[in-house]
Amino acid sequence: MPLLSYTATLTETRSPTPTPSWTPSLSATHYSPTQYGPTETLQVMGTVALSPTRTPTASVSSTLWWSDVACPTLAVTTTAAGGSLTQSDIRGGGSAVPTLLMVALPPPFRWARDPQLGTYLTFVPVSTAQPRGFGGSWGAMLRNATWVRNATNPSTVLELAVPVHRGYFIAADETIVIRCDAVAVFGGCKGVLLGSFTIASDTLP
Known part of the structure; x- marks a missing residue:
């Protein structure tokens, strides 16, 4: 082409x-x-x-x-109280409703029609990976979580349920980058798509 x-x-x-x-x-x-x-x-x-x-x-x-147009920045949001993830959210926090992590494309971009779309998204820590945080069992659970299309905006928003792990513990905030290959965008784009989110270290539940 x-x-x-x-x-x-x-x-x-x-x-x-x-x-x-x-x-x-x-x-x-x-x-x-x-x-x-x-x-x-x-x-x-x-x-x-x-x-x-x-x-x-x-x-x-x-x-x-x-394919000549630069890839946009991913907008990353969560359904956690206050909009930001905390250590308590990862450990369960007493909520029976899963916390969702969502990535959205700005218009006019939209996700490709690919059943394996989630395989193009990866997680990369930009802060020091902590042994009981992203560097441990919870990080493996997050990397194996399944991305699905959002029911309300399936063409522009992907989401996954944040894994709950009682053994998650961080002494300092963790920032994680979501990296997405350009092939995941309908029509393609130049470069890669990046977005990030931070998990705050807080009082244990």
Whole structure:
């Protein structure tokens, strides 16, 4: 699939009298889905008379594939009280409702139609991995958790249930980056998608 397509057409009509005119028009930039994914199209059309008997009309169109567009930043949120995860949330916190971790794409991006979509997302600690935190059993549970599409916004939001582990303990806050390959985005994008979240060390439940 080419990253950039370019087409040009030229038609000519003959006229018995001079028609010295130049009428350019510029169409609006817009997104339109194709079999390869969304594209951004810019089209310029014009008419010009070169001689008393010749009136050529030219049309030029170029297409920029989304694979040339930089990948967006992932918006990471949780359903934890206050919006941020704490050590108590990981340890259970007394709640019977699972805490969800969600990643969202900004418009007009959307997730690809791929049943293995979750395999393109990985977790990378940016703070020191603590033995009883992300560096331990809970980290393995998180990496093996399953991403699913959000019921309300399935095309832009993925979510997973944060694993509960009573043995989770951190002496300092843990920050974890979510890294996602560009192939997970419908139409593709240039680079990788990144987002992050922090688990706060707090009083044990």
